[in-house]
Amino acid sequence: MFAQNDIECVIEGTSSYADTPDVYDYMQNNTDVPSQEPLVLNVYFWQIKAPDGSYGGINFTEDQLLACIANLNIFYNSHQIYFKYRGYQSVTSPSDNPLWQYEWIDTDEDNIPDAWVCVEYPGQFDPNGYGNIGRCWDLSHFFGWANSNGYRHTDAINIYVPYGSEFGGAAAGVISNSTILKYAKLVTPSATHEIGHNIGLYHTRAKGNGNSNQEHDTRDEFLPNGELNLEFNARTADDNVMDTAANTTFRYVDANGQSIYPYIDENCKYIPNLIEKDEINHPYTHITNLDVINTMGDAYECLTNYLSPGQVYRMRDKIQNAPPLSNTLTEVASLYEPYKGSYPLYYPHPQPWVYPLFQPGFNYRFVECQCDCDDIDTGGGPVPYEYTNFNSTNTSILTIDKNEPNYSLITHPNHTAIRILEFNISDYAVPRRCYDNWYSPPIIGGSIIKFNDNVFNANVTITPQDANSINNSNLINELQPGLYNIIKTDSNGNNQETVIFKENE
Template sequence: MINTTKESLFITLALCTTVCCAQRELTYLLQEKQVQLHQVEHYLKEREMQPLDCHEEWTTEVSQKLTNPTVHYRDVQRVFNVYFHVLNENNGQRTVPIDEADILSAVANLNGAFNAYNIFFKYRGYGEINDTYRSVVYLGGTRTFDELVTYAKTEGLYQENSLNIFIAATIRMSQYDTREIAGLANKPGVNVVVNDKYLLSSTLTHEVGHNFFLHHTHANWNSGNCELAHYNDGVEDTPPSVPFNTTDIAGDCHSYLGNLSNDQCGIAIRDIPASNFMSSYNLPCRDLAHAVFTEGQANRMHTAIEAYPDVFEPVKTTLASLYQPYTGNYTAEATETIKFQKGFDYEFVSCSDNSAVKQRFGKEETPVGHPYNTAVKILQVSATTTMNCRTAPTDSFQGGEVISYGVLLNGMYKVKKLNALDIASQRYLQELPTGYNRITITYKNGQRESELCFKQNK
């Protein structure tokens, strides 16, 4: 019996050492930029490494709230501000480099995961906290997540109107227990801390799911209370589950665990979908390419948002804010200063005809500039709604021309040059000859617009 205990302890320590070494190696590769943050999940999958998971604390009282969701996610659209805090050493340096491009990718990942369930995120910027003591977060003891949030508030760094996401150098169980954790979140709440290596993995979505009052799909599996075990995570379409790892997953992203010896509540736990954002972190199933929420989870999130107005109302914003750039000055001639956050499918359409698309950008692209006389359409929000029409000011014109073909497009034409005053006054429109005319306008910022029209006899 003593030998068995020692052998078991040795195996446990060996596994922990292997995991720690693998995580240190990943940190080194990120530091040396041999692996990029967005490649972390691929790196772990290739090497069949078990990712770090998060830690969830729950109580009977909390678990039994919101048993029956009262809000359907299809009936309401909600937008939340999100702000990031990068935790650095005293000198402003950090081992794993993080820049705004990484943070914008993190926001894009959140929108990619939540938009289908009518939850959207508006990027409101990021700040840096240069304090070595605060760059490490412990689950218990000192330097806890709650202490970090309190510190940010005391120092005037906390954003009361946003979800606050902290990016830590590491998150550990305690000062004496160096096992790493991928992330932590208030539930319900508006604060998250994520281990920097996992910023661009499914971890961030998982933690924000906790913010919106989602539990792990295996929340109550070992509660010792059969009522809670059957209740599980309080969502009808997520069957009771247990923690599992990558080796338990079949090729179709279901776990086949069979009958468990520790199950004493008559629950057959097998064939559990492993690609849920709130399941154990396993690959390749619970990665950004495959993970999903269920409709029941979506309804629970919206119900929680409505049930806790004191928590969520201060960090809400409007749908209209999504149609505004996250940075840039509309009065500046340099339109490249105008940038929209990536993560959406954008169309810049004619202000007078929302079917006339002037420019398109996919979810992986960052729209730069906003063409004159166009409005913004975000397909994830609406296939028809447009907002933020940008009209050309009178001092924006450089010049232009009218090419007149007559009633036949036969290669014969006349050209009339236009100056800025002609365009601003639009008097050239009254002087157009009968027939086909191609009107081209050039703006000082380099944008050109061209349109072919036909003028009939009066």
């Protein structure tokens, strides 16, 4: 019933920070973005289940969340924006949500359905709860429910993952730290689109969910004589970005409620026409293919991961200056921390072992390193991110591509440091976190076998040893003359045997 709305975005609100004056000039050349400081935002996921704990028959996996993080990073990293995966939690929906449906019905009593309308079913409860979020009652109440129940982190972008929804995605607002993406949309342009709203971007067509012709077609801020062009309003109308063309909408709805794109051709190019006009009756003359495929547009069948330079500057401005976003910022060092697992403190280590795993979406090089580390106690783990007093080479022991699908491979081998190639500014392009562990398993006990006849036979005396006695540096000196087998047992249960013959002194 709702397939036609499956790709549509719904914004729940707009932050007061969305239209405040901006720090950056959005018409700067985008080539200087790679030289700017990287911005890293925390991301936390919430799996939203039905009231009975089910998940719509879908096999929910952490790998799908990691794939979402990978795709977000692959797209946004070129704009020096990064996302740190902070894990997920599963929560169960309430069982008393009233039942509403978004239905294509007849509103003018001619027996022909003509509009999408929210329909209430009094006295009935929604069996899906928030597991399948409707765009009527559910959407207007969900974010408040999540917040009041402690299902929102103020220091992270919160992505809520129900198994279904009557829309493609829904950000809590332009400049906000919450968004809804059903499981099937985690690795699609819907994800980059909704995160775009979170970090400061309007739809290119309007500030809200509808359509707008308020942005004028002209891109000329000044007239040929140098005077201000009074028809120019691109900096403040609709998406507040000058280098995205004005447009009212690309998506229309036909008589059956289906999405159509009458002025977009099969190559995702705009078809100029005299029907679509701005509020001062000017046809749109500046729309290009890049506007049609823009991540924040509504030509949903054409959307790709493209943003204009102006949109990029707007995002970076809002991330750094709007508290709902600046509160989610974390350090670059966090990307060099595993999201799961731990470092063995000695080798060989106990088996099985969950090695440190790093989030996908980056081009990793784990290069040879050697660290004396006399001035720092690592406890057998890697050195801190800030510590660079170690030697490394260009020899890669492990190379991981940003599109690597087997996430279990993205681990940190011993005697290597980490390079993330997406960081190409000098201060960030050096190898970090050298892991150079030469520790052996601790000796926890053992035994001393004395061959009473001073030859190898069964006439022996066995004396068990605890950790203190077997590790005593004077152990051999304190033995009586004779033939011995000294057995040391490490924490893995392995034995180290040393045969000695101590002569009379």
